[in-house]
Amino acid sequence: MILIALGSNLKGAYATSEAVLEAAIQALAAHGIKLVARSAIYQTRPIGPRGQGDYLNMVIRVSTVKPPRSLLKILHKIELEMGRERRIRWGARIIDLDLIDYRGLKHRATPILPHPRLHQRGFVLRPLRDVAPGWRHPVSQLTVEELLQALPTQMRVGIGRRA
Numbered sequence: 001m002i003l004i005a006l007g008s009n010l011k012g013a014y015a016t017s018e019a020v021l022e023a024a025i026q027a028l029a030a031h032g033i034k035l036v037a038r039s040a041i042y043q044t045r046p047i048g049p050r051g052q053g054d055y056l057n058m059v060i061r062v063s064t065v066k067p068p069r070s071l072l073k074i075l076h077k078i079e080l081e082m083g084r085e086r087r088i089r090w091g092a093r094i095i096d097l098d099l100i101d102y103r104g105l106k107h108r109a110t111p112i113l114p115h116p117r118l119h120q121r122g123f124v125l126r127p128l129r130d131v132a133p134g135w136r137h138p139v140s141q142l143t144v145e146e147l148l149q150a151l152p153t154q155m156r157v158g159i160g161r162r163a
Contacts, residue, residue, distance in 0.1 A: 003100040009055040012094040017056040027078045037061040039127030059127040068102045072111040104138040
């Protein structure tokens, strides 16, 4: 199973952040990455600098023959093409594409797999549960539900499913 997290809190040249997420999914398809499943879109408070708007987050499950490093390069290329600027860590962004898991691979070099902070992020775990309810963290072997329950309360609140 290959999982990618998507997030946006700036619309840039797009009509809405929802349109940004859809454009990213289409860009992945243009690179031969097949969409298998998609989560609902969740509206979440930012964890970075103050003053930025809420994020829209989702997780998709994809299929590709591309190896992890090539897939990560494609994710970064799409971010750049869509207008992402990497100025401030955890700052506002048009699009964020994170490779969360690649078939359970454990890898310490680029890309680090599974994503090193995914177990700390309700905004990833909640939509991940939508597309892979039986998923287990490749290192801890905890289920997505167990990881959600282990989050501190402040990391669980402010995560709402969009209508």
